[in-house]
Amino acid sequence: MHTAAVVGTGLIGTSIALALTGRGVTTHLIDRNPDSVRIAAARGAGTPEPPSAPVDIAVICVPPSAVAKTVAEHQKAELATVYTDVASVKALPYAECLALGCDTTALVGGHPLAGRERSGPLSARADLFRDHRWVLTPTPETNEDTLNRTLELVSLCGAVPVLLDPPDHDRAVALTSHLPHLLASLTAARLLEGEDYAVRLAGGGIRDVTRIAAGDAALWTDILAANAPAVGALLAELTADLQRTADALARLTDGTPEQQGGALADLTDILRRGCEGRARITTAHGGVGAPLATSLSVSIGAPDRRLGRLLEDVSEARVDLEDLAFPDPAAPQRSVELLVTPDAARPLSDALLDRGWAVRF
The missing domain is CATH 3.40.50.720 (NAD(P)-binding Rossmann-like Domain)
Structure with a gap:
C-alpha cells in the first residue's frame, strides 16, 4: 500500500x-x-x-x-x-x-x-x-x-x-458495546436527579460505570438507530432481569420471612450470573480473535519482599491488574504472571523495564 x-x-x-x-x-x-x-x-x-x-x-x-x-x-x-x-x-x-x-x-x-x-x-x-x-x-x-x-x-x-458476517457482527456489538453504552447513559442520567451531596460522594464505581456515557450523543443516536433490532432484543431481555431484581428488592422490603429468603436467593443468583459473565471477559484466552488479556512474566527471584516492590511499581505505573499467578513457586528463580488488558501491556512492560525488572510477554 x-x-x-x-x-x-x-x-x-x-x-x-x-x-x-x-x-x-x-x-x-x-x-x-x-x-x-x-x-x-x-x-x-x-x-x-x-x-x-x-x-x-x-x-x-x-x-x-x-x-x-x-x-x-x-x-x-x-x-x-x-x-x-x-x-x-x-x-x-x-x-x-x-x-x-x-x-x-x-x-x-x-x-x-x-x-x-x-x-x-x-x-x-x-x-x-x-x-x-x-x-x-x-x-x-x-x-x-x-x-x-x-x-x-x-x-x-x-x-x-x-x-x-455483518449480522453476526451487529449482534455481537449490540451485546458488548451498544447495550453497555445505553446503560451507562441511563445510569449517568440518574445523576441529574441526585442531590448535590450524593453526587459529591461519587467514587470509582460510578465513574467506571458511566465513563462511556461521555460519548457524542448524536453519533450514538445514529449507531443505536442503525442497530435497533439487535439492541432492542437485548434490552427486552434486560428489562425482564431488572423486573426480577426489583421484585426481589420489594419482597425484601415488605415480604414475609419466607419471601425474604427467596428474594435473597434470587439476588444471589443475579449477582452470581454477573460474576460468571464478567469472568468470560477477563479470561486470558476467551472470546473470538485476539485474547482479551495479555500475560507479562516478571522475574522476582526468591524473596517475597520483591513481590511487594513489584506491586508498588505496578501501582505507580497506574495500571490495573486483571489477575496475578505464580507459574512455579518452587523454582529457584521465581516469576509471576501479570494479567492485564492488551492496551495496558506495553505501557506496563516499559514502566517495569525502566524500574529494572526482567519482563517478557
Missing part, C-alpha cells in the same frame, strides 16, 4: 491517518469540515490535498447512516480502487450500499474495536488500534484483492483482524 484517503477526520479517521502516515503511506485527508482537516493535517496525519489518481484504499470514517451515500459518492468520483468503512454497524450500511448500486466487489465493511471518550482529531493517536481487534465483514461478492488490501490496512494500524 502506497496511498490512502481517509474520509472523515474525527477521532477514528485521524488515528488511522496518523498510523498510515507513520508507516510511510501517503494519506489524503477529506472532510466536509475544513477545520477538522486542518487540525488533522497539522498533527501530521496527512495532506489536505486531493489525490491526482485513485488511491490504493479509501477509509470511510462517517456515522452508519452516512456510509452508503459516502461510498457511492466517492466510488463515482473514482477516489480509490478499494473501499472500507469503520462504522460500528455493518448490516444496514451494506444493504444501503446494495440499494444505491455501489460496487461491493471493491468494498469490505470494517469496525476497529478501539476508541476514546473524547472525540475529534485532537484526541487521535497513531497507536489507538495497537493490539485491538478490527472486525472485517467481507461478503460473497468481495474479491480477494479487496480483502487483502483491507487486511493490509489493519496490519499497518497494528490491529488484529477478525472476520465475521
